[in-house]
Amino acid sequence: MRPMLLGEMTPETLMEELGTASSKVLAARRLAQLGMPTRKSEAYRYFDIEPLMAQDWEILRSETPAEIAESEGQIVITDGRVTALPKGVEVQVGCSDAIDLDGEHFDPLYYLGHLMSDEVISIRFKKDAKVALVHRFTQAGKLLAYRTAIYLDANTHVQIDERFEGEQACGALILSGSDVFISRDATLTLIKDETLKEGDYTPIFSHRIKVDFQALCRLHSFDFGAGSGLQLIRVELHEHARIDADHLLYATDHARRGTVSQIVHIGQSSVSNQRAKNILAEKARGIFDALIKVEHTGKYTKAHQNSKAILLNDGAYMASKPQLEIYIDDLEASHGSTTGQLDEAQLFYLRSRGITKEEARKMLILAFANELIDALEDEVMRERLHASFETAYWGMTSVTCMETCHGCEDLAAGTAAK
Numbered sequence: 001m002r003p004m005l006l007g008e009m010t011p012e013t014l015m016e017e018l019g020t021a022s023s024k025v026l027a028a029r030r031l032a033q034l035g036m037p038t039r040k041s042e043a044y045r046y047f048d049i050e051p052l053m054a055q056d057w058e059i060l061r062s063e064t065p066a067e068i069a070e071s072e073g074q075i076v077i078t079d080g081r082v083t084a085l086p087k088g089v090e091v092q093v094g095c096s097d098a099i100d101l102d103g104e105h106f107d108p109l110y111y112l113g114h115l116m117s118d119e120v121i122s123i124r125f126k127k128d129a130k131v132a133l134v135h136r137f138t139q140a141g142k143l144l145a146y147r148t149a150i151y152l153d154a155n156t157h158v159q160i161d162e163r164f165e166g167e168q169a170c171g172a173l174i175l176s177g178s179d180v181f182i183s184r185d186a187t188l189t190l191i192k193d194e195t196l197k198e199g200d201y202t203p204i205f206s207h208r209i210k211v212d213f214q215a216l217c218r219l220h221s222f223d224f225g226a227g228s229g230l231q232l233i234r235v236e237l238h239e240h241a242r243i244d245a246d247h248l249l250y251a252t253d254h255a256r257r258g259t260v261s262q263i264v265h266i267g268q269s270s271v272s273n274q275r276a277k278n279i280l281a282e283k284a285r286g287i288f289d290a291l292i293k294v295e296h297t298g299k300y301t302k303a304h305q306n307s308k309a310i311l312l313n314d315g316a317y318m319a320s321k322p323q324l325e326i327y328i329d330d331l332e333a334s335h336g337s338t339t340g341q342l343d344e345a346q347l348f349y350l351r352s353r354g355i356t357k358e359e360a361r362k363m364l365i366l367a368f369a370n371e372l373i374d375a376l377e378d379e380v381m382r383e384r385l386h387a388s389f390e391t392a393y394w395g396m397t398s399v400t401c402m403e404t405c406h407g408c409e410d411l412a413a414g415t416a417a418k
Helices: 003-008 011-018 022-034 050-054 108-116 344-352 357-373 379-394 398-403 409-417
Strands: 069-071 074-078 081-086 091-096 120-125 129-136 142-145 147-152 157-165 173-176 178-182 187-196 202-211 216-225 229-237 242-251 256-265 271-280 285-294 301-311 317-326 331-340
Touching: 003 011, 003 050, 003 108, 011 022, 011 108, 022 108, 069 074, 081 129, 108 142, 108 173, 108 202, 108 229, 147 187, 178 187, 178 216, 187 229, 187 379, 202 216, 202 242, 216 229, 216 256, 216 357, 216 379, 229 242, 229 271, 242 256, 242 285, 242 357, 242 379, 256 271, 256 301, 271 285, 271 317, 271 357, 285 301, 285 331, 301 317, 301 357, 317 331, 344 357, 357 379
Parallel strands: 069 081, 074 129, 120 147, 129 157, 142 173, 147 178, 157 187, 173 202, 178 202, 187 216, 202 229, 216 242, 229 256, 242 271, 256 285, 271 301, 285 317, 301 331
Antiparallel strands: 074 081, 091 120
16 A cells, blocks of 8 residues: 555545445545645654655554463554553553544644554553553564553542564554643653664654543653654643643764644643654754644743754754744743753863863763753653663763773762762
8 A cells, every 4th residue: 555645545445445434434534634644744754754655555454353361561453453451550441432632733644654553452541550561563664553542530639651673674664643631630651662673663653642631641752873763742631731742852873853733722720841863873854843833722821942962963953943933912822942062161160170072072962952851850750761862872872881991980070970
């Protein structure tokens, strides 16, 4: 299947071509209205989407139900099928072809993912919980489309540690994402950790997050490595709802990687804080194309957005586009963006204390990244994300560095003390 050909079809032809149930007619209509993404599409302007849409893909489908094992605190989804559930954690997991579809999403691949998914993996939390959600991909060179729906009942507090394993899925295209429904007075902390190597699968994750009355969403995304991928997020904030979204990106080689988002303030007194930090090396391109929209009903909104980027090489490029779209006066809002190189004065100071140029660069980059990693409340997660970033950036963790000491830690400690 060549996805680009779907953009020329009517909703009826789309549903017939994809073998879609009649309940998904809204998705077909929206996809026909938006058309398939091209280099001219606003959401994909900085991402090389056309080669992926033009390729003739073999679609990965699983006809037989997977055997479900017990795991220690993990929900495992392998090639779009649930294969493990956590023991001792009260969480309901099932499949459904009916979901409250977002009729206003900006991403056509959000709707294509729904049309191509026979069933949506539904995960419901009725009590407080802390789980890992592991996505495992095993098939190389194929197109895999599947969707998850995450529901938090009222007054529940949930942490989801989202991880990805795809060493065997070289050259695959993954069209996935979650529809997240956070009920009133509930709190979701969602931590995404994904490292991609060159030649790995290409993920395009399209999410919809609905935050209800007085609910809170803490979204932390950590994207590292030399592989390309994009996450597209649309958030709805209702009365007194809040989202704190942090995005840390480290991209190298020829990666095209980043975040495209829309945060829509629908209810009054809602709050959004969005921070992006981007570190780009070699010929990598970082993407932060983010819109905060305040509707007429969003009085007394507080909305803040900021992007910072460090370019480590002349060939690196940052596409940063923070935006505000506001229809009322009674609010507090700000946005900003800075892109530059490492501070020469700071580098000079560290080198004057006996630290080599390379070690000084590492120290400044780690300090830049650690602000968002240290914002995590979970200590175990902080340690793991520190290790993930350090391994992606310089091939080892700080623990490994000390075990194979090359003499810099005493100098660094002395500098910090002064």
